Amino acid sequence: MRSTPVHLCNAPLRRKPDQTCHRPALKGSPRCHLHQGRPPNSGAPEGLAATRTAHAAYYAKRRAAKARGEPVPRSGGRKRKHLIPRHWRLQLSPADEARVLAHMVEYEIRVRGGKPRPPWSPITSQRPAARDLERYARTWILAMHGPVAPLSREQMEKAYRSIYDAEQFLCLPGADVRLERLAWEREQFYLRALKSGVVARASQPQSGAVKHDPPPAPSPRAVHG
Numbered sequence: 001m002r003s004t005p006v007h008l009c010n011a012p013l014r015r016k017p018d019q020t021c022h023r024p025a026l027k028g029s030p031r032c033h034l035h036q037g038r039p040p041n042s043g044a045p046e047g048l049a050a051t052r053t054a055h056a057a058y059y060a061k062r063r064a065a066k067a068r069g070e071p072v073p074r075s076g077g078r079k080r081k082h083l084i085p086r087h088w089r090l091q092l093s094p095a096d097e098a099r100v101l102a103h104m105v106e107y108e109i110r111v112r113g114g115k116p117r118p119p120w121s122p123i124t125s126q127r128p129a130a131r132d133l134e135r136y137a138r139t140w141i142l143a144m145h146g147p148v149a150p151l152s153r154e155q156m157e158k159a160y161r162s163i164y165d166a167e168q169f170l171c172l173p174g175a176d177v178r179l180e181r182l183a184w185e186r187e188q189f190y191l192r193a194l195k196s197g198v199v200a201r202a203s204q205p206q207s208g209a210v211k212h213d214p215p216p217a218p219s220p221r222a223v224h225g
Contacts, residue, residue, distance in 0.1 A: 011035035118181040121174030133166050137182065144189050153193070160186055 009021040009032040023032035031037070039047075065072050123134040140159045143151050151159070163182060167175045 009035055118184050119177060120181050121177035123172055123174070123178075125172055127170075129166075130170060130172055133163070133170065133172075136166075137163050137178065141182075141185055144185060151189075156186070156189055 007025045007030070009023045009025050009030070011021040011031055013019050013021060021032060021035060023034065025032055026036060029036050062072050062075075123130045125131075136159075140151075140156075140163060143159075144156060160182060164179065167179055
């Protein structure tokens, strides 16, 4: 009984230039399922329309699930369980782990600091209360960035709540833009506080560390022997 010949893919391998793929080719295609490339008509208007429809349906389902209060998994892979998602995180000493965490926090602030700084909408009203509110809000933002005596968390929260309540009470034009900027400044304040706390823990010596005294210097008699 004659067997049907199997056509191999024979696609050149990227990591092994001297070898080819030995998987069986698909029916009607000279390549296997890994090397056959894009499906036919993938760039046609019909294929693009189907892709857009499926994309819109997927995110519509996610938004509907969020509106119903159901837990929705994050898109783009599994949820990160640890701040140091590496196998060597269990081999770090407390000091090294604190230094790695400080670097990660600094990277999050510098590169992934969230959305860019929102704009500021000046208050155009000439009412005394409106002018006082604008001066108070600007002073609050500058005080949070003060290098000499920055605000504490209690002072920051108390001032933020006062500005928020005043904006809600006066109902001035551009209040939404200003409140968005104030919320961003508040978030950046907590990120800077987190970074300073992690750096402070990294710079502290370990409590259980054993200090070794330097070896004694050799005596002149032992040197000149």
